Amino acid sequence: MNPAKYYIGIMSGTSADGVDLALVDFSNHEVSLIDHHYQAYHDELAHDITSLYSTGDNEIERMGALSVELALFFSQAVNQLLTNNHLTSSDIIAIGNHGQTIRHRPPQADKQYPFTLQIACHQTLACLTGIRTIGDFRTKDIALGGQGAPLVPAFHRYLFAKQQQDVFIANLGGIANITFLPQDRDQAVIGFDTGPANALLDLWCLKHTGNRVDNNGDWAAQGQVSNALLDDLLSDPYFALAPPKSTGREYFTYQWLEQYLSHYDISAVDVQATLSALTAQSLSMAIKQLSPKSFVYLCGGGIHNKHCYKQIKQYLSEHSVQTINTLNLNNNAFEAMAFAWLAFAYDKKIYGNIPTVTGAQCETILGVAFNP
Structure with missing residues (x-):
């Protein structure tokens, strides 16, 4: 039996229009995109996400339920990506899950307790897909005094x-x-x-x-x-x-x-x-x-x-201004590839932050692993 060789990166941005998945091979010191899959949010799901961008009624209840709903949605997208490529969960080393940012409160003069919050339950996603899931990439950088972004x-x-x-x-x-x-x-x-x-x-x-x-x-x-x-x-x-x-x-x-x-x-x-x-x-x-x-x-x-x-x-x-596509990089998959790489970096003990970018006290390995 061949060992698992691919990583999957999942990215849902602040536009809240859908989720991008990238299937990536990092073997032989290369970054090779194998496939990309996009799954659009229906209007109700998009509304539920954006409604949590600002304070409102019953936030904790809505956030908790939506986090699990998004994990289910992401798991369905993962399964579709695997089906499209004739793969199974055993072919995947790990998922790098960014989650959906609903609040980002980085360190500022008027912020005594900075925090960042992404939902789409990593543990639920791991259990639904049967694939080890690595997430919560931003929190440690903030704990070290950084902005937690960009990663x-x-x-x-x-x-x-x-x-x-x-x-x-x-x-x-x-x-x-x-x-x-x-x-x-x-x-x-x-x-x-x-x-x-x-x-x-x-x-x-x-x-x-x-x-x-x-x-x-x-x-x-x-x-x-x-x-x-x-x-x-x-x-x-x-x-x-x-x-x-x-x-x-x-x-x-x-x-x-x-x-x-x-x-x-x-x-x-x-x-x-x-x-x-x-x-x-x-x-x-x-x-x-x-x-x-x-x-x-x-x-x-x-x-x-x-x-x-x-x-x-x-x-x-x-300046010479072009799109990333001119480098034979898939624009639609590019950010999801970054979170596949962050999962790869977690496994290989590669630092995932840059202090001159985020302001953190030091370089560090980012993420937390959740086993199925």
């Missing part, structure tokens, strides 16, 4: 170990984040959340068009950017914070946007155009502060927003 830069460093120029990996999810991999190996790897991306764009689009996403950014492209509103939004203290820093949908909320909009009389489509510019400019400003000229690879669901992608390329005219 993917360690995977990016592993993947781009031989790069010969300054490289940025820029992820456009619900929140945008970057990893800076300097050509000079004596320079520190840096990574942080730059600000909102799909989270605000999708919220505004749903409210004013009934569509969950602005397809290709076509609606934003019809509007005019309000430079006054854009400058006002960029004046938020978060953008001026020096890294390490991280944020989430619980900060860049609809209420956050409304407090700025109350001073303006702007059409809905012009607000969408301005939010697109906010994503592009806050990301681009962060990149230009770190490197005047570099290779920038965009990933995440936001790369399908052609209008925002065009704006980023305009703001970063001195």
Whole structure:
């Protein structure tokens, strides 16, 4: 009988539209994506997730039930991925399960007890799939004084170990984040959340068009950017914070946007155009502060927003801006691959955090293992 050789990574982002799974082979010191599977959330499940992003009634009861429901949903997705590849649970070394973030409260001056919370019960997932599951990757970094995010830069460093120029990996999810991999190996790897991306764009689009996403950014492209509103939004203290820093949908909320909009009389489509510019400019400003000229690879669901992608390329005219697909890496699987790698790193005793990214006191192995 051949030994198990694959890892599965599971990632559900703040956009809460579905879950991505990556089947990955890390043998022979390579990172090989074998397959990717996506399973969309139905509207009720997506609503149940996003309703926990802010305080509300009966939260503990709803959270506990949803955590088990998500584990069941993830297990069904795992089984489908195995079926698609004619594999069984015995072929899998471990699952790296990020879970679904519902609260992220990293260390700040006004936070006496920082914490982070991801649901999708790891123990339930292990028992339902019969596969050892490794999860809870963020908590230890926070316990060591770090932000607990972003975690993917360690995977990016592993993947781009031989790069010969300054490289940025820029992820456009619900929140945008970057990893800076300097050509000079004596320079520190840096990574942080730059600000909102799909989270605000999708919220505004749903409210004013009934569509969950602005397809290709076509609606934003019809509007005019309000430079006054854009400058006002960029004046938020978060953008001026020096890294390490991280944020989430619980900060860049609809209420956050409304407090700025109350001073303006702007059409809905012009607000969408301005939010697109906010994503592009806050990301681009962060990149230009770190490197005047570099290779920038965009990933995440936001790369399908052609209008925002065009704006980023305009703001970063001195940089080479491409999507991660140009490196023969599957954009849809890329973040899930990172959590497969974090499970692999746990097993191989590889440090999963980077203190210059998260602000933790030291490097450490991340995760907790749950046996079926």
